[in-house]
Amino acid sequence: AIQMTQSPSSLSASIGDRVTITCRASQGIRSELGWYQQKPGKAPKLLIYAASSLQSGVPSRFSGSGSGTDFTLTISSLQPEDFATYYCLQDYNYPYTFGQGTKLEIK
């Protein structure tokens, strides 16, 4: 199975900060990666698919980039509602695999 390694595992930031989360795949996955946001007690919510496509309804401060093995999720200006845990998910081949998560906390 492809291993997805996220970094950092946790991050403290302030409102208005620019934040970048990284996901690295153990083998090339082209651009077949999505980013999901999860808040406590809730299901994951799709933010980005195909590495860089913004899901409808998701604020434009979220962006994704990368291909092959290295990917990033960037939040350009943190808002209070963005404090959550973020996961990457590779859909290049089965079994699909998630990163271990990045918990974004208020500084």
Added chain:
Amino acid sequence: QVQLQQWGAGLLKPSETLSLTCTVFGGSFSGYYWSWVRQPPGKGPEWIGEINHGGYTNYNPSLESRVTTSVDTSKKQFTLKLTSLTAADTAVYYCARGQAGPTNFYYDYWGQGTLVTVSS
């Protein structure tokens, strides 16, 4: 508006079988990959498997020997069964709709989640 509503038993004993059902409200049932994902307490999600409206399945090899999924297109429902439960199967289980395009795939709608606890 698409909604996925799931239900099933939340407390099971070791060696028992987990059974969860997810009903799709709104939207089409055809053309999607109806999937199951679980998340142990305090950990990241784990992909369990998927089924399409025609019954074509893919499973995580780590669970494949114990997992069965099925669909009832007339009711717009799909079901997960996981046998021989142990404490390691304790998790929140989610159903989700997988949408595939030529070069992309994503889960755009999710169920509310069901906490399944395996304990004697």
